[in-house]
Amino acid sequence: MSGSGPKHDQLARALRRAIRGLEDGVAVPPSRQLAADLGCSRWVVTQAYAQLVAEGYLAGRTGSATRVRRVASEPAPRTPVRREAPPRYDLAPGLPDLRHFPRQRWADAVREVLTTVPHADFGLPDRGGHPRLRRTLAGYLRRVRGAETHDVLICGGVTDGVTRVCRALLEKGVTRLAVEDPGWTRLRRAAAATGMAIDSVPVDGEGIDVDRIPRGTRAVLVTPAHQFPTGAVLSPRRRVELLTWARDVDGLILEDDYDAEFRYDRRPVGTVQGTDPARVALFGSVSKTLSPALGLGWVALPPQWTLSGHAPPVVDQLALAGFVESGGYDRHLRAARLRYRARRDRLVDALGPVRLSGAAAGLHLVLHLDRDAAEVTKRARAKGVKVADLDDYREAPGEPALVLGYGNLADNAVGTAARLLREAAG
Structure with missing residues (x-):
C-alpha cells in the first residue's frame, strides 16, 4: 500500500490495479490471510473488499471465497483517429470575418449589463x-x-x-x-x-x-x-x-x-x-x-x-x-460592408476570366466550372484550399459549380487561395 488517505482506500486502489490483470472468477486471498501478509488489521482488508464488491470488481458470497468479477471485457485499445489537418485557406460559405469580431465593444456592452441592470x-x-x-x-x-x-x-x-x-x-x-x-x-x-x-x-x-x-x-x-x-x-x-x-x-x-x-x-x-x-x-x-x-x-x-x-x-x-x-451595431455593419466588398473585388480579380454569379451581395459567390466539381473540390483540398460543391446544397446533381465563401478569408490570403484554386480547376 502506498499513497495518501486511509489505509483501506490505499488498499482498494492497489487491488483495483491488480484485479484488472486477473481472469474472471479468480479467488482473492481471504481477508485474515491478506491482513497478516500486509501487517495491517483485518478491518482494513474487509473495508477494501466491501468497496470493490460495491463497485463490481469483486463478488462475495457467505461461505465462499471472494472472487474477481469481470462485468465486461476490457475495451480493445482504440486506434488513434487520424484527423485531417485544417485547410490553409477556408473558402467554405457560412462564416463572417471572425478576426474582426468587435471584442472590445462587445466586452464593454457586457460590462455595462453586469454593472447597471436591475x-x-x-x-x-x-x-x-x-x-x-x-x-x-x-x-x-x-x-x-x-x-x-x-x-x-x-x-x-x-x-x-x-x-x-x-x-x-x-x-x-x-x-x-x-x-x-x-x-x-x-x-x-x-x-x-x-x-x-x-x-x-x-x-x-x-x-x-x-x-x-x-x-x-x-x-x-x-x-x-x-x-x-x-x-x-x-x-x-x-x-x-x-x-x-x-x-x-x-x-x-x-x-x-x-x-x-x-x-x-x-x-x-x-x-x-x-x-x-x-x-x-x-x-x-x-x-x-x-x-x-x-x-x-x-x-x-x-x-x-x-x-x-x-x-x-x-x-x-x-x-x-x-x-x-x-449605434455600435450599425457602425460595425458599415465597416464590415466596406471590408467585404473590397475583399470580394480582390477575389473576383484574382480568379481571372471565369464565370461567376451571386457576387452582388452576401459573403459568398458561385464559380461555374466546365469540369466535374467534386474532382476540383478534391484537388483544391489537396492544395490546402477548402471549397464547397454546389451539389452539396441541391437534391440532384446539376451544372458543375463551386460555392466560394470569402467572409472569413484573410485579405492577404486572397491572391494565393485564388491561384491554388485556379490550378485545381485547370
Missing part, C-alpha cells in the same frame, strides 16, 4: 426573450428592413427559430414544408428532424418558382433578399405570387432574411414580411454579422402564433440590446 434581470428569464431586446430588435427591423412588427421572439439562431416554427406548424396540422432547391442543407435537415415532410422547389434567376410548390403544402421556407446559394433576389412578380399562394392555401411563409445586411450594388430589398405580416414569419440572427458563437437570433411572428422553447442567456441578450441601441 437585480431582477438575473432571475428566471422570460421564455420569449428579454423585453428590452425584443423591443430593440423590433425597432431595428422596422427601421432597417422595412418589417412590420412590434414584437419579436428571441431564439438561438435561424435554425433554432425554424425548428420551433416547424413544431408549431405540426401542432396545427401542417405537415409539409416546401424548401428552395438548392438551399441551406442545415435548415432542411432541421425541419425534417421535427417530423416535417420536405418538398424541394426549384430556384431560378427570379428566386423560388412558386408555381411548382406542390398542392397540399401550406408552408414554405425562402431566402428572398439573397437566395442561398445562388444569390438570386426574389423578383417583384414572384413576391406577389408567393403572398397570393399563402393567402389562397391559408399558409405560412418562413422568410430567412439571409445576408440582407450585405448588399454591394444597391440598397437591399425590404422584407416580404413587411408586405403581409399576418402570413410571414421573419427570421434573422447575428451569426453572419457578428459571430455564430453568440447563438443569438430572432423571429418576428404573425400575431396569432406562439412558440415554445428557451431564450439565450440574458446577459448576452442585454449586451446585444445595448450594442444596437448605442
